Amino acid sequence: MKAKIYVTLRRGVLDPQGKAITASLGHIGIGGVEDVRVGKYMEVRLHDMGKEEATRRLDEACRRLLANTVIEDYRIEVEG
Amino acid sequence: MKTAVLVFPGSNCDHDAYHALKHVVGVDAEFVWHRQSTLSGYDAVVIPGGFTYGDYLRTGAMAKLSPVMDAVRGFAAAGGPVIGICNGFQILLEAGLLPGAMIVNDSLRFVCDYVHLRTETGRTPFTRGIPAGKVLKIPVAHYQGNYFADEKTLSALEAGGQVAFRYCEPSGEVTPSSNPNGSANHIAGICNGAGNVLGMMPHPERCAEEVLGSADGRLLFDAMVSWLEERGR
Numbered sequence: 001m002k003a004k005i006y007v008t009l010r011r012g013v014l015d016p017q018g019k020a021i022t023a024s025l026g027h028i029g030i031g032g033v034e035d036v037r038v039g040k041y042m043e044v045r046l047h048d049m050g051k052e053e054a055t056r057r058l059d060e061a062c063r064r065l066l067a068n069t070v071i072e073d074y075r076i077e078v079e080g
Numbered sequence: 081m082k083t084a085v086l087v088f089p090g091s092n093c094d095h096d097a098y099h100a101l102k103h104v105v106g107v108d109a110e111f112v113w114h115r116q117s118t119l120s121g122y123d124a125v126v127i128p129g130g131f132t133y134g135d136y137l138r139t140g141a142m143a144k145l146s147p148v149m150d151a152v153r154g155f156a157a158a159g160g161p162v163i164g165i166c167n168g169f170q171i172l173l174e175a176g177l178l179p180g181a182m183i184v185n186d187s188l189r190f191v192c193d194y195v196h197l198r199t200e201t202g203r204t205p206f207t208r209g210i211p212a213g214k215v216l217k218i219p220v221a222h223y224q225g226n227y228f229a230d231e232k233t234l235s236a237l238e239a240g241g242q243v244a245f246r247y248c249e250p251s252g253e254v255t256p257s258s259n260p261n262g263s264a265n266h267i268a269g270i271c272n273g274a275g276n277v278l279g280m281m282p283h284p285e286r287c288a289e290e291v292l293g294s295a296d297g298r299l300l301f302d303a304m305v306s307w308l309e310e311r312g313r
Binding site for chain 2: 070
């Protein structure tokens with residue numbers, strides 16, 4: 001089975017990369033972009049274990065390694 | 081008196097730290113590979129700078145899981161002096177031995193330069209005897225040294241006297257232009273509540289001899305030696 005994990009900077013944490021990208025988009029003439037926040041996207045393949053168990057394990061993985069909750073939020077999507 | 085210099089895959093300031101301890105300060109020093117699970121027999125621990133595990137995922141995120149970090153936890157809990165320098169500081173943050181986290185420098189540039197630090201507390205083994213307010217000239221070299229913590233944590237650090245060093249002008253004045261990376265409250269180094277674990281982004285091991293442009297870094301290692309001597313080590 002497969003899962004997707006999105007790790008994003010928490011609100012209030014400065015994202016200098018996102019700021020630079022926002023400015024660059026303006027420079028190449030793509031207007032109307034107010035803000036860009038850069039995050040991480042991970043694709044995970046797991047043994048079949050049921051959605052609930054997979055979510056439980058990945059939640060622990062995020063808390064202990066994949067995200068730093070001081071500065072990042074995470075979201076897990078397990079494909080059914 | 082014996083000091084441990086931890087070595088992870090990707091550490092690259094381990095030899096500088098070893099040199100400063102063994103050949104400049106003159107204390108016994110040994111390299112300790114990160115797979116080792118005990119630190120018994122050592123009196124102080126240095127977690128050196130570098131790019132452990134290529135900074136994969138986040139700086140220090142992989143290194144915090146190495147077996148030696150459990151030993152560091154035990155060593156720190158028993159009151160042993162631990163200093164994490166640059167990537168070593170990032171590892172201590174990831175391991176939860178110090179509060180907060182590092183984000184990318186606000187300039188988006190790798191900064192490699194001498195900076196000035198105002199000593200804020202003499203309560204750590206590495207700043208003992210260095211008067212509060214003393215300005216040290218020590219180099220930094222990092223891309224992710226922008227210290228971040230929420231307001232509550234910052235207030236607790238300030239109230240608890242846990243800010244060890246702040247970026248400043250040569251005069252000691254803390255100004256926006258003296259902050260090389262955008263760190264909250266100009267923080268260059270912090271200690272834990274007990275004071276025995278210190279993390280700092282600047283590199284004292286790179287400036288422990290005048291021939292290198294500054295010998296101010298030696299003050300931290302000399303402080304550690306006198307702290308240990310006082311305890312009969």
